[in-house]
Amino acid sequence: MDYPLVVGNWKMNLTLSEATILVGQISRNAEYIKHVNIVLCPPSVFIYPARDALKAKPNNLYLGLQNTMWEKDGSYTGEVSLSMTRNICKYSIVGHSERRRLFNESDEIVAKKVRFCLDNGITPIVCVGETEKFNLEDHFTTELKRMKSSGGILSQVDQAISKLKKEEIKNIYFAYEPIWAIGTGNAATGVYASAVSYIIRNSLKEARGIADEDMRILYGGSIEESNVKEFMMQPNLNGLLVGGASLKAKDFCKICQITSEVKSGK
Ligand code: PGA
Numbered sequence: 001m002d003y004p005l006v007v008g009n010w011k012m013n014l015t016l017s018e019a020t021i022l023v024g025q026i027s028r029n030a031e032y033i034k035h036v037n038i039v040l041c042p043p044s045v046f047i048y049p050a051r052d053a054l055k056a057k058p059n060n061l062y063l064g065l066q067n068t069m070w071e072k073d074g075s076y077t078g079e080v081s082l083s084m085t086r087n088i089c090k091y092s093i094v095g096h097s098e099r100r101r102l103f104n105e106s107d108e109i110v111a112k113k114v115r116f117c118l119d120n121g122i123t124p125i126v127c128v129g130e131t132e133k134f135n136l137e138d139h140f141t142t143e144l145k146r147m148k149s150s151g152g153i154l155s156q157v158d159q160a161i162s163k164l165k166k167e168e169i170k171n172i173y174f175a176y177e178p179i180w181a182i183g184t185g186n187a188a189t190g191v192y193a194s195a196v197s198y199i200i201r202n203s204l205k206e207a208r209g210i211a212d213e214d215m216r217i218l219y220g221g222s223i224e225e226s227n228v229k230e231f232m233m234q235p236n237l238n239g240l241l242v243g244g245a246s247l248k249a250k251d252f253c254k255i256c257q258i259t260s261e262v263k264s265g266k
Helices: 016-030 044-053 097-102 107-119 140-148 153-160 166-171 190-208 225-232 249-263
Strands: 005-009 037-041 061-065 089-094 123-128 173-176 217-220 239-242
Touching: 005 089, 005 217, 005 249, 016 037, 016 044, 016 061, 016 249, 037 089, 044 061, 089 107, 107 123, 107 153, 123 153, 140 153, 153 173, 153 190, 166 190, 173 190, 190 217, 190 225, 225 239, 225 249, 239 249
Parallel strands: 005 037, 005 239, 037 061, 061 089, 089 123, 123 173, 173 217, 217 239
Antiparallel strands: none
16 A cells, blocks of 8 residues: 655745745655655746755655646746656646636646646646535435536546546546635545545446555645544545645644554554
8 A cells, every 4th residue: 555645735825935945844854754755846936946955855755746737848838847847746736626716727628637747757636626515414316416417526537537548547646625625724524525535436446447446535625733633544535635734844744744643553
């Protein structure tokens, strides 16, 4: 079984000096946090300085992009290509809800980006999530229909992997991020996130015959030190995607430490 993955999504935050200080602080701590892989996703303009700020790069600490273009180069004003950060970034977030909502990123575009990541040796972290909370206890059948309908999370999952062969699916991560929980301080419960993750797993098993151990699903949405244990105790979740709390070294390292302890049973 893989180590759990904890991803810090810095979004469009921090100054250059704050960013390099944060990388330095996290990288000094990372080597003491065992059995967990950690990914930092600074704004792309900070990727090279972040690489330089890594202290004696611990082998469980990686850099990632928050977004990527689906072509190697060309006339794409304002975009950044994976090939520009090759050998530096091992991961890329793809289809974050903010990209889908604010920049009209469609499922089709997400699928192209996922394909492009895999063709270039980058592990995509594909975000999916619902805008309105599900009521799985009282309306399971209706909610399952909503998940499968256009724009629903199962449709997002299905389309994101539409350009992949079955054996490639184990090389990606999904990040299940209920949109109502992102940046609101109103996280889902561990049980809720685990239930939705189970439904995603089941649908991948039915549709593509993917074995449970080949699916990796993170939870994201208002993760903080106090709720990490609740999520990481769930068997259907393989790690976390952290936004706001990844901007402070102490908070983020604590989140990684708790993840390590809970998942390794210490
Ligand atoms: P949050 O963000 O942890 O601040 O809610 C999560 C995300 O957007 O990935």
